[in-house]
Each structure stands twice: as C-alpha cells, then as structure tokens.
Amino acid sequence: MPSTVVDHSPLPAHSPPPPPRGRRGNPWLTLVAVAFGLFMVGLDGSVVAIANPEIGRDLNASTADLQWVTNSYLLALAAALILGGKLGDRFGRRTYYMIGVAGFTVASVAIGLAGSIEGVIAFRAVQGLFGALLMPNTLGLLRAVFPPGKFGMAVGIWAMVSSVSTALGPIVGGLLVEHVSWESVFYINAPIGIVALVFSALVLPQSRNTTGHQRFDVPGVVLLAAGLLVVVFGVVKGETWGWSSGSTLGTLTVGVVLLLVFGWYETRVQHPLLPMRLFRSPALTIGTIITAVNFFVLLGVIFFVMLYLQNVRGFTPVEAGVRTLPLSLASVVASPLGAKLTEKFGARLSMPLGMVLQAGAAFGMLAWGVHSSYGAMWPPFVALGLGVGMVMAASSDAIVGNSPVKDAGVAGGLQATALQIGGALGTSVLVSLISSRVGSTLTGELTSAGVPAAMAGGMSEAKDAVAMGVSPVSGDMPAQLRAAVVEGSGQAFINGVHTAALVTGVLCVAGAVLAAVGVRRTPE
Incomplete structure (x- = not known):
C-alpha cells in the first residue's frame, strides 16, 4: 500500500550551486554540452517532415504508414518525458542525459539502415524513448549548475538553440533529401551525437536529488504513461477519425480520466513521480499552459x-x-x-x-x-x-x-x-x-x-x-x-x-x- 503522507512543505528557495571546479561543472561549458543534444533532437523533429515523401516512395509506404513515422516517435516521447526527468533527478542527470544521447544516435542510424517502413516506425519509437531521457535533463543540468541570477540567460540560450534547430530543419532536410538521400536525414545525428558524448564526458558534472533513498513511484509511472499515450493517440488520430466522432471523444476522455487518476494518486503517495506541490506556483502552472x-x-x-x-x-x-x-x-x-x-x-x-x-x-x-x-x-x-x-x-x-x-x-x-x-x-x-x-x-x-x-x-x-x-x-x-x-x-x-x-x-x-x-x- 502506498503511504498517505502528503508533502505540504513550501517550495524551497533557490540555492546557488557550488562553484565549479575546473572544466567539470563550469556552467557555460555545461550549456554548450547540453546544446549539442538539444540541437540534435530539435533538428530531427522538423527534418523528418521533409523526408517523409521520399521515404514513402522508396519504401512503398502508405499515407497511414508515414503518419506513424511521426506518431510512433511522438507517442513514445510524450509518454516518457516526465519519467526521464525523474530518473535523472534520482540517479544522475549527467548519466541519463548521456544515455539519451547515445541511444538517440544509435536509433537514428538504425532508422537509415532499416530498409522497411516497419523498421523505420519501430526505430522511431525507440528514438522517442531515448529522446525522453535526453530532453528534460538538459534543463535539469542547467538548473543545477547556474546560480539564480544567471539561470534566465542560460534558459534564453537554451531556447534559442531549440527554436533555431527546429526552424533550420526544413533547410537542412531539404538539402539532404535533394542532394544525398532520405537516410542521410537520420545519419546526420551520428556525428552530432558523437561530439555531444565526448564533450559531455569531459565537462558535465553529476547532479542528482540528494534527499536519500526513496521508493520509486511505479504506479505513478504506469498511470502517467498510459494517460499521456491515450491522450496523444486521440490527438493524432482526431484528424482522421473526426474531432466530434465517438472514437476521438472516447479516446480523449479515457486519457483525461487516467491523468486525473494519476493526479489524485500523486497527492496520496509520499514520494510522487510528479509532485503536485509544484503547481502551487501560478507562474509554473501558467508557464506549462x-x-x-x-x-x-x-x-x-x-x-x-x-x-x-x-x-x-x-x-x-x-x-x-x-x-x-x-x-x-x-x-x-x-x-x-x-x-x-x-x-x-x-x-x-x-x-x-x-x-x-x-x-x-x-x-x-x-x-x-x-x-x-x-x-x-x-x-x-x-x-x-x-x-x-x-x-x-x-x-x-x-x-x-x-x-x-x-x-x-x-x-x-x-x-x-x-x-x-x-x-x-x-x-x-x-x-x-x-x-x-x-x-x-x-x-x-x-x-x-x-x-x-x-x-x-x-x-x-x-x-x-x-x-x-x-x-x-x-x-x-x-x-x-x-x-x-x-x-x-x-x-x-x-x-x-x-x-x-x-x-x-x-x-x-x-x-x-x-x-x-x-x-x-x-x-x-
């Protein structure tokens, strides 16, 4: 049975991180290291749209197949993002960021080598899972090393990398598809990933939640993953089924109910996956919306x-x-x-x-x-x-x-x-x-x-x-x-x-x- 002790403590004030020792833990080198992984994920998210028509022609894929090239990635990513951040908080953000980079890189190469639309769809899902380990820990690492006075500027640069990589996708993807092949859209992640891993190994500090051993919230993981999977599935299928159809409304309703159950459960467990106390901050809640x-x-x-x-x-x-x-x-x-x-x-x-x-x-x-x-x-x-x-x-x-x-x-x-x-x-x-x-x-x-x-x-x-x-x-x-x-x-x-x-x-x-x-x- 889960404990019913609820954490009602106020949000702790920001405490500045310890001063960096040499290059490991230097805030600005940490920012450069996470920028590599962030750029890789952002670029991949928008270049695939350019590659899809060529993937369809080369692999004899239907329109529904091409939708799943995008949707399998999106579903896996959405379902596991909060879990990826929690794993980093508990067991080490540097560790899970680097696992995410390595897995995302290998999955990218596997997509290019798959040779079938089924293989592309499957490895895109794997890519999404590793992306879910990578993305949340970029901000977690920055939050751990930057003092409050500099964190805003670090986030500004983080946001710039994310926005630019997404916006550059159509240009890079167009050049690669026109002059190389659709596979090269995924292969380009290999050199970026290798550089990210080497640089990260040299400069990233290890940071984690130091509050001691806590029971991992497995029921919370299952409820959240199921709720997000069902909601996102309903969203991506809404266009095909029709937004007012029974299938769409039923799927979205089930997903929302699962998320509501997850929220209720998180207020009843001592060490929640997603602490509901975070939402006491209006800025955080509205920022999420x-x-x-x-x-x-x-x-x-x-x-x-x-x-x-x-x-x-x-x-x-x-x-x-x-x-x-x-x-x-x-x-x-x-x-x-x-x-x-x-x-x-x-x-x-x-x-x-x-x-x-x-x-x-x-x-x-x-x-x-x-x-x-x-x-x-x-x-x-x-x-x-x-x-x-x-x-x-x-x-x-x-x-x-x-x-x-x-x-x-x-x-x-x-x-x-x-x-x-x-x-x-x-x-x-x-x-x-x-x-x-x-x-x-x-x-x-x-x-x-x-x-x-x-x-x-x-x-x-x-x-x-x-x-x-x-x-x-x-x-x-x-x-x-x-x-x-x-x-x-x-x-x-x-x-x-x-x-x-x-x-x-x-x-x-x-x-x-x-x-x-x-x-x-x-x-x-």
Missing part, C-alpha cells in the same frame, strides 16, 4: 506554411526553407532578449508580449493569397520567430526556475511534455481546420475560377489532396482548364489557411491575457 500554446502555434503554422510554399507556390524544399529563414533569425534575437526581459521584469511582461507577437503573425497571414509576394510573407515570419523565442525563454524560466533544484529534471520533463502535446495538437487541429474549410469552399472556388459546375462538383472528392495544397489536375487536361483548377484549388487552400490563422491568432490573444493576469513576479 503557455508552453503548449507556443508549440501549438510554432509546429502547426510551420506545417501549413511549408505546404503553402511547396505545393501551392511550387518552391523546392530548400527554397521553401530559405524563405522561412527570417523566422530562425528572429528567434536567435528573441530568446536571449526574452530571457533579459524576464530577468528584469518577470514573465508577466515577456510571456504576454511573445504571445501578442505571435497573434500579430497569425493575423498577418490573413492577408496572404494564392499569389502573394514575399513582401507579404516575411513580416509574419519575423513576428512569429520573435514571439516563439521570447515565450520559450519566459516559459522555461517560469517552469524550471520556479521549481526546487531537486525537482529540476521533473520540471524539465513537464515542460517538454507540454511542448510535445502542444505541437501534436497544433499540427492535428490546424490541418483539420484547413481540411474542413477546403471541403466547404472547394466546389465554389473551382466554379469561380472557370471550372464547369459539373466537373467542379466531381472534384470535391479530391478535398484531402487540396487540403495539402495539391491541385487535382491531370496531364490530359486542356491548359486553360488546368490553370482554372490550379487557381480554384489554391484559393480553397488559402481559405483553409485563413481559418487556421484566425483560430491561432485568437488562441494567442487568450494566452497573452492568461499570462498577463495570472503570472505574478516571484520575490527574490
């Missing part, structure tokens, strides 16, 4: 922007990636700026400001059309990059900076879990919105573009392709008809983009209000 919103916006918007640039505008993956460079460059500036603003004024300023910038980016996309010039595109990219970078720095500081040092890994896992669930929701929900809007406007847009009404009605079956930005044209169509189909399909897709952008903008405004009203600056 805003982290999910932040990646809902980033990954959801990048997904449909890439469809627009490649399928509607006809750019190659590399050309599309280059055109999103303002997003990457803006995030480079915004992450340390957000950290400085958070350090000086608190997350109550920087978090809403970042959300407002993202809202501006989303509303700016309402002016896009089928033939918009690049001059209409880059301002929203800049605003989005500034907003994402600023929110990443502020929310990371709010979550990990407001947790005790002994729970730094768990807090890092909490943030990473919110990030992954938000990203999964962003991609699924926004694609679903685009698809719904395309379905309701496609026939009318085709007719307006000059397609005969009877033919336009028959093309409504192609709405799934049009929702991906692909026009339902064939080689035997007359040139004038072909142009009309392309124009009408493109306009229907843009209608969907406008709906997704509007919903995104409203969500960002709501996030800004929540952060401004709910976050209070924590006294020193």
Whole structure:
C-alpha cells in the first residue's frame, strides 16, 4: 500500500550551486554540452517532415504508414518525458542525459539502415524513448549548475538553440533529401551525437536529488504513461477519425480520466513521480499552459506554411526553407532578449508580449493569397520567430526556475511534455481546420475560377489532396482548364489557411491575457 503522507512543505528557495571546479561543472561549458543534444533532437523533429515523401516512395509506404513515422516517435516521447526527468533527478542527470544521447544516435542510424517502413516506425519509437531521457535533463543540468541570477540567460540560450534547430530543419532536410538521400536525414545525428558524448564526458558534472533513498513511484509511472499515450493517440488520430466522432471523444476522455487518476494518486503517495506541490506556483502552472500554446502555434503554422510554399507556390524544399529563414533569425534575437526581459521584469511582461507577437503573425497571414509576394510573407515570419523565442525563454524560466533544484529534471520533463502535446495538437487541429474549410469552399472556388459546375462538383472528392495544397489536375487536361483548377484549388487552400490563422491568432490573444493576469513576479 502506498503511504498517505502528503508533502505540504513550501517550495524551497533557490540555492546557488557550488562553484565549479575546473572544466567539470563550469556552467557555460555545461550549456554548450547540453546544446549539442538539444540541437540534435530539435533538428530531427522538423527534418523528418521533409523526408517523409521520399521515404514513402522508396519504401512503398502508405499515407497511414508515414503518419506513424511521426506518431510512433511522438507517442513514445510524450509518454516518457516526465519519467526521464525523474530518473535523472534520482540517479544522475549527467548519466541519463548521456544515455539519451547515445541511444538517440544509435536509433537514428538504425532508422537509415532499416530498409522497411516497419523498421523505420519501430526505430522511431525507440528514438522517442531515448529522446525522453535526453530532453528534460538538459534543463535539469542547467538548473543545477547556474546560480539564480544567471539561470534566465542560460534558459534564453537554451531556447534559442531549440527554436533555431527546429526552424533550420526544413533547410537542412531539404538539402539532404535533394542532394544525398532520405537516410542521410537520420545519419546526420551520428556525428552530432558523437561530439555531444565526448564533450559531455569531459565537462558535465553529476547532479542528482540528494534527499536519500526513496521508493520509486511505479504506479505513478504506469498511470502517467498510459494517460499521456491515450491522450496523444486521440490527438493524432482526431484528424482522421473526426474531432466530434465517438472514437476521438472516447479516446480523449479515457486519457483525461487516467491523468486525473494519476493526479489524485500523486497527492496520496509520499514520494510522487510528479509532485503536485509544484503547481502551487501560478507562474509554473501558467508557464506549462503557455508552453503548449507556443508549440501549438510554432509546429502547426510551420506545417501549413511549408505546404503553402511547396505545393501551392511550387518552391523546392530548400527554397521553401530559405524563405522561412527570417523566422530562425528572429528567434536567435528573441530568446536571449526574452530571457533579459524576464530577468528584469518577470514573465508577466515577456510571456504576454511573445504571445501578442505571435497573434500579430497569425493575423498577418490573413492577408496572404494564392499569389502573394514575399513582401507579404516575411513580416509574419519575423513576428512569429520573435514571439516563439521570447515565450520559450519566459516559459522555461517560469517552469524550471520556479521549481526546487531537486525537482529540476521533473520540471524539465513537464515542460517538454507540454511542448510535445502542444505541437501534436497544433499540427492535428490546424490541418483539420484547413481540411474542413477546403471541403466547404472547394466546389465554389473551382466554379469561380472557370471550372464547369459539373466537373467542379466531381472534384470535391479530391478535398484531402487540396487540403495539402495539391491541385487535382491531370496531364490530359486542356491548359486553360488546368490553370482554372490550379487557381480554384489554391484559393480553397488559402481559405483553409485563413481559418487556421484566425483560430491561432485568437488562441494567442487568450494566452497573452492568461499570462498577463495570472503570472505574478516571484520575490527574490
């Protein structure tokens, strides 16, 4: 039977770490070491989307198979992130960070060598499990070595690495797929991983929770993993099943119930996997919500922007990636700026400001059309990059900076879990919105573009392709008809983009209000 002793002690104040001895334990060398692993995971998360079409052609994979290339990784990652942070807190953050790097690297190479779509899917799941050991312990290691006065800036640089690696994925992936092979998208992790392991072995200090032997919360691990698996599965299948279908609502309900049971159980056990006392901090709680919103916006918007640039505008993956460079460059500036603003004024300023910038980016996309010039595109990219970078720095500081040092890994896992669930929701929900809007406007847009009404009605079956930005044209169509189909399909897709952008903008405004009203600056 679990103990019913509940920890009601207040959150301990931040205590500065001991001074570093030589290179091992040096805060800035620790930051460089964890940046290698973080960059590898961030890059991998966005390059796979570019490689998927080539994987499908080479391995004769169906669309459902390609979805599982992404979903198997996402499910494994989301289910194990908080566990990965807890293992690091208890048995050594350096140890589990390096195990994560090594396993992620080996799994990446195995994906390239798999030779079958089943093998790719299986090793992507393995990759996700090791990513769950790696990611939360990056922040845990930083929390353990940086004094409170410098932690905000360290988080800003951490956020910059995460944002830039994610945004660079389409460019790197496009170059590798076009000029090498889809396998090289995964092989590139090998040299990064080796460098990360060697450097980490030289500079990372060992840090762990020093409160003594504690019983490991196995029931909590099972309940949390099951709840997150079911919720994320419901999210990623919602687009296919329909968001109002019984299957989707039933799956999400089961997942939420499991998570509620987990939360109740954690208040009854003496040494919980996820201490519920952490949520007494409004900044930490709201930071977790805003982290999910932040990646809902980033990954959801990048997904449909890439469809627009490649399928509607006809750019190659590399050309599309280059055109999103303002997003990457803006995030480079915004992450340390957000950290400085958070350090000086608190997350109550920087978090809403970042959300407002993202809202501006989303509303700016309402002016896009089928033939918009690049001059209409880059301002929203800049605003989005500034907003994402600023929110990443502020929310990371709010979550990990407001947790005790002994729970730094768990807090890092909490943030990473919110990030992954938000990203999964962003991609699924926004694609679903685009698809719904395309379905309701496609026939009318085709007719307006000059397609005969009877033919336009028959093309409504192609709405799934049009929702991906692909026009339902064939080689035997007359040139004038072909142009009309392309124009009408493109306009229907843009209608969907406008709906997704509007919903995104409203969500960002709501996030800004929540952060401004709910976050209070924590006294020193």
